Amino acid sequence: xxxxxxxxxxxxxxxxxxxxxxxxxxxxxxxxxxxxxxxxxxxxxxxxxxxxxxxxxxxxxxxxxxxxxxxxxxxxxxxxxxxxxxxxxxxxxxxxxxxxxxxxxxxxxxxxxxxxxxxxxxxxxxxxxxxxxxxxxxxxxxxxxxxxxxxxxxxxxxxxxxxxxxxxxxxxxxxxxxxxxxxxxxxxxxxxxxxxxxxxxxxxxxxxxxxxxxxxxxxxxxxxxxxxx
Amino acid sequence: xxxxxxxxxxxxxxxxxxxxxxxxxxxxxxxxxxxxxxxxxxxxxxxxxxxxxxxxxxxxxxxxxxxxxxxxxxxxxxxxxxxxxxxxxxxxxxxxxxxxxxxxxxxxxxxxxxxxxxxxxxxxxxxxxxxxxxxxxxxxxxxxxxxxxxxxxxxxxxxxxxxxxxxxxxxxxxxxxxxxxxxxxxxxxxxxxx
Numbered sequence: 001x002x003x004x005x006x007x008x009x010x011x012x013x014x015x016x017x018x019x020x021x022x023x024x025x026x027x028x029x030x031x032x033x034x035x036x037x038x039x040x041x042x043x044x045x046x047x048x049x050x051x052x053x054x055x056x057x058x059x060x061x062x063x064x065x066x067x068x069x070x071x072x073x074x075x076x077x078x079x080x081x082x083x084x085x086x087x088x089x090x091x092x093x094x095x096x097x098x099x100x101x102x103x104x105x106x107x108x109x110x111x112x113x114x115x116x117x118x119x120x121x122x123x124x125x126x127x128x129x130x131x132x133x134x135x136x137x138x139x140x141x142x143x144x145x146x147x148x149x150x151x152x153x154x155x156x157x158x159x160x161x162x163x164x165x166x167x168x169x170x171x172x173x174x175x176x177x178x179x180x181x182x183x184x185x186x187x188x189x190x191x192x193x194x195x196x197x198x199x200x201x202x203x204x205x206x207x208x209x210x211x212x213x214x215x216x217x218x219x220x221x222x223x224x225x226x227x228x229x
Numbered sequence: 230x231x232x233x234x235x236x237x238x239x240x241x242x243x244x245x246x247x248x249x250x251x252x253x254x255x256x257x258x259x260x261x262x263x264x265x266x267x268x269x270x271x272x273x274x275x276x277x278x279x280x281x282x283x284x285x286x287x288x289x290x291x292x293x294x295x296x297x298x299x300x301x302x303x304x305x306x307x308x309x310x311x312x313x314x315x316x317x318x319x320x321x322x323x324x325x326x327x328x329x330x331x332x333x334x335x336x337x338x339x340x341x342x343x344x345x346x347x348x349x350x351x352x353x354x355x356x357x358x359x360x361x362x363x364x365x366x367x368x369x370x371x372x373x374x375x376x377x378x379x380x381x382x383x384x385x386x387x388x389x390x391x392x393x394x395x396x397x398x399x400x401x402x403x404x405x406x407x408x409x410x411x412x413x414x415x416x417x418x419x420x421x422x423x
Contacts, residue, residue, distance in 0.1 A: 006402075007344030011282065013402040029407060031375075031389075032346075032360045033400050036353035040375050082400075086407045088281060088343070221415025229418050 001113055001144055003093050009153075012091040013084040014110065014146050018075035026083050026111040028069035035079035041072045072114070083111050085148035087213060092153050094171075098142040100204070104171040106135045107150075107213065113143035138174065147171050151211030162200045167212035173204035233265065234272030240264045244310075276303050278340035285345045285399065286338055293332035293366035296339055300362050306335015330366065339363060343403025351395045358388050359404040365396035 001024065002017040013032060016024045028042070073081045085091070091110060096102060112118070119138040139145055147153070149170050156162060158176055166180070178200045200206055230239075244262045265274050278284065284302060287294060295313060304310070311330040331337045341362050348354060350368070358372065370392045392398060 006346065011344035011402045013344060013346065031357055032402060033348065033354065033356040036355065038355075082346070082402075084343070084402045086404070086411050088403065217412060217415035221412060222417055224412070224416045226417040226419040227413065229421070 003144060003146065005091050005093060009090040010088055011084075012089065012148070013082050014091050014093070015080050015082050016073075016111065016146075017080045018073070018078070020075055020077050023072055023074040023114055024081060024083075024111055025070050025072050025114055026081075027109055028071055030083045030085065030110055031071065031073070032082040032084045034073065034081040037075060037077040037079050038081055039074045039076060041074070043070050043072065083146065085110055087148075087150045087216075089149045089151050089209065089211070090153045091146055091148045092207065094145045094147060096139060096142055096145060098140075101138055101140040101174040102145065102171050103174055104137050104139060104145075104147055105169055106137055108147045108170040108207075108209070109137055110146040110148045112139065112145045115141055115143035116145060117141045147207065149207075149209035149211075150213040150216070151209050153207060153209055156206045156208065157204075158200050158206050159203050160201070162206065163197050164200065164206060164208060165212065166196050166198050167214055168208050168210070169198060169206070170209045171207040172200065173206075175204035176200045176202045176206065230263070230265070231275040231277045233274040234267070236268050236270050237272040237274055238266050238268050240266070276338065278302055280340070280342040280405065282341040282343050282401065282403070283345035284338055284340045285347075286336055287331070287363070288336055289331065289333055291332075291334060293330055294337070294363050295366050296329040296331060296363040297361050298327060298329060300339045300341070301329050301331065302338040302340045304331070304335055304337045306333070308333040308335040308337060332366075339399075341399070341401035342405050342408075343401045346400045346402060348398045348400060349396075350392055350398055352393070354392050354398065355389050356392065356398065356400055357404065358390050359406045360400050360402075361390060362399040362401050364392060364398045365394075368392050368394035368396045368398075 001019075001022055004015045004017070006013050006015060018024060018038070031040075094102065096116060117140045119140070120135060147170055153170060163183075172178075178198050180196055181199050183197050241261050241263050276284075289308065301310065309332050311332070313328045313330040339362065345362060355375075364370070370390050372388050372390055375389050
């Protein structure tokens with residue numbers, strides 16, 4: 001698998017080149033185009049390829065409002081699949097080598113190689129974005145991972161303590177511990193417009209996005225005609 | 230039009246008469262077209278599309294291209310702009326019934342939502358219908374479902390267009406319907422009357 005990222009930073013698209021027999025997993029709806037001879041299968045979970053366990057995990061996600069489908073693109077001859085996120089922004093290619101796990105915010109996940117273990121059970125920051133249907137996926141093992149950002153993507157190598165707005169987190173290494181806090185006192189929480197923040201502690205890399213997607217939705221959404229219930 | 234030199238004159242007309250204007254409207258273009266002419270001295274005009282994205286130039290030497298509605302920006306030279314019924318298959322792809330056909334000799338400026346990617350095809354190539362910007366009329370295409378039945382309903386990939394032949398396809402790296410779908414939950418919910 002060879003990955004090329006084009007049209008950075010605002011309109012990034014990832015061209016995933018696959019050799020015969022190779023495959024890539026992606027978030028549902030991410031496929032822009034592909035060459036002839038790529039087969040597509042859809043599942044609710046990446047590992048195991050079916051069975052009661054996988055089905056149960058899929059159902060669990062649906063019940064919690066997390067409709068998360070994975071598409072598996074398999075090449076029957078050398079070719080490529082182009083993947084892009086919905087919002088304007090960048091893509092970053094991260095190689096995991098098994099020494100560190102990465103926790104990715106669900107809307108920042110674009111694609112991965114099948115060799116990575118995906119775990120959506122992780123609920124450490126659950127309920128944080130109530131109504132936004134966001135959750136977190138923990139990736140472990142070794143392989144390629146593609147994450148996307150709303151706006152630009154940048155990382156901070158945390159060594160000690162670091163504070164990040166929850167809506168700007170794209171991913172972080174699980175060597176970091178975290179806690180959700182309100183910013184300042186109650187007065188600051190209510191009046192500052194900063195809401196909740198995440199306080200990271202330890203040593204590890206934090207990937208951040210320059211824009212906050214739910215904030216943008218709340219800016220534009222109310223200006224549109226109301227929708228029917 | 231974004232800006233222009235003071236000596237540029239605009240003439241607005243419904244090119245092709247009432248029918249021509251109406252045909253343009255079904256592709257989401259304007260009923261009227263503007264002709265900009267520099268008078269007395271050279272001048273500059275700036276054009277920009279409404280969505281964030283790229284603008285690309287197509288030099289036509291007698292061939293024809295089909296464009297997704299909304300992709301046409303401007304042209305100069307001997308170019309004919311026509312509306313082509315894309316068939317019911319394009320309707321099922323959620324893209325409306327009509328495509329814009331540009332042909333002749335001259336330069337066409339067109340735009341995309343997101344980056345514009347040129348893909349040279351020799352054989353067969355598959356594009357999500359909402360990511361298509363422009364393709365040569367000489368290429369044949371078919372709208373089809375992706376993968377099996379389960380993939381069609383669950384994959385979120387909707388319908389794809391399979392192109393066959395030889396030529397350059399123009400693809401956009403973002404999808405306007407997908408963005409609208411993302412924004413939808415942020416709309417207010419209509420209050421029931423009484």
